[in-house]
Amino acid sequence: MALKRLMQGAVAGAALAVSVAALPATAQAEGEHFVMISHGPDSDTWWNTIKNALALAAEQMEVSVDYLNPPTGDLADMARLVEQAASSNPDGIIVTIADFNVLQGPITDAVRKGIPVITINSGTQEQSDELGALLHIGQPEYDAGYGAGLRAKEAGVTNFLCVNHYITNPASVERCQGFADALGVELGDQMIDSGIDPTEVTTKVEAYLRTHPETNGILALGPNSAEPTIQVLEDNRMAGEIFFGTFDLSAGIAEAIKAGTINFAIDQQPFLQGYLPVVLLTNYARYGVIPSSDINSGPGFVTEENIALVEELAGEYR
Structure with a gap:
């Protein structure tokens, strides 16, 4: 020190x-x-x-x-x-x-x-x-990803997509790695470099889900990757049908939690x-x-049960 x-x-x-x-x-x-x-x-x-x-x-x-x-x-x-x-x-x-x-x-x-x-x-x-x-x-990013993975495993997730909008940041990879380890699977092409442009994120998520129809879980790493993914699931009528967790909060993420599209958001x-x-x-x-x-x-987990406590301040102080 x-x-x-x-x-x-x-x-x-x-x-x-x-x-x-x-x-x-x-x-x-x-x-x-x-x-x-x-x-x-x-x-x-x-x-x-x-x-x-x-x-x-x-x-x-x-x-x-x-x-x-x-x-x-x-x-x-x-x-x-x-x-x-x-x-x-x-x-x-x-x-x-x-x-x-x-x-x-x-x-x-x-x-x-x-x-x-x-x-x-x-x-x-x-x-x-x-x-x-x-x-x-x-x-602790790996621990947060691992905790998310344990929740996904309990829900029956076996094949997942990790939407990484900032793959050059090693901490973002730790989140995906922890998720994979908790599920007991190797981290490979399930982690995509989505970029931060919403159109690019949408295109890459759509392409992955189309070529990997067995995917039954998604982890997004923040609003930049979560919000376009929400749109993909809504457009493909998959919202609420696929396990979906994300890091961080925003107004759009809060609405998706209330709608049942997102199972949880990890609040750091x-x-x-x-x-x-x-x-x-x-x-x-x-x-x-x-x-x-x-x-x-x-990490703290924001779910349908406690979203009302934080959504008013999401994006401002939460």
């Missing part, structure tokens, strides 16, 4: 051809400034919940937070963003471990500079420790992944206190 070192410095002006969005904040009572770097492309609205959480935490803690991301999800661009953030000497960095090998250098360089780092979302607790981060806040509580790091880094900067262990924000 990294030791506390208070850093001071102005934000550097080096700009990259990547999107940078400063989140709203109130006056900086203590002057803390944090930077979060995610791997999410501009087109992925799932990150809006994390952005909302960052903004709320910044307001409540009276700090400022910049949110940075590579517009297309290119991980080389993300690595350069981490370097840019570290060069500005912020009071802390929040970062996803989308690919350990690509991001190891920039993140460890930031830690060596004395910048407190909290990792969130992608990656593992072991990787976070190796990088020298203070702690990791996220969902992205709000906590955005909110908690800002609060923890602020307290670390001001008082030198930090939890001594990592924080699992998920």
Whole structure:
């Protein structure tokens, strides 16, 4: 774990051809400034919940937070963003471990500079420790996929499709692998690289189901893959006839759960992944206190039985 070192410095002006969005904040009572770097492309609205959480935490803690991301999800661009953030000497960095090998250098360089780092979302607790981060806040992805697979196995699923809309992220593969292992089958061509364009997802899911009529289970990895898949099942009159689980929540996923098209959604509580790091880094900067262990924000299973509790806030705070 990294030791506390208070850093001071102005934000550097080096700009990259990547999107940078400063989140709203109130006056900086203590002057803390944090930077979060995610791997999410501009087109992925799932990150809006994390952005909302960052903004709320910044307001409540009276700090400022910049949110940075590579517009297309290119991980080389993300690595350069981490370097840019570290060069500005912020009071802390929040970062996803989308690919350990690509991001190891920039993140460890930031830690060596004395910048407190909290990792969130992608990656593992072991990787976070190796990088020298203070702690990791996220969902153990393999375990979440395995838990989903156990539910599918209990329902009688024997042949499945895993719709992976971000196959370059190793954590997404862990979800599919855990699902396959719980079913007791080898992971092969059941995992498709669907991309994130809705039309492309629809085309690839339709093609897979047409050539694999024995498929009786589907796992989607988020709204980008789940919502087009919902449309395919409705168009093919398969909605409710095939076991369907997904990661994450959206308004469309909530409606599909209520309609019986989706059996469950795995909620990793992205709000906590955005909110908690800002609060923890602020307290670390001001008082030198930090939890001594990592924080699992998920998995939690949202089903027809409890969807009413979360659907009102889905896509905003859930």
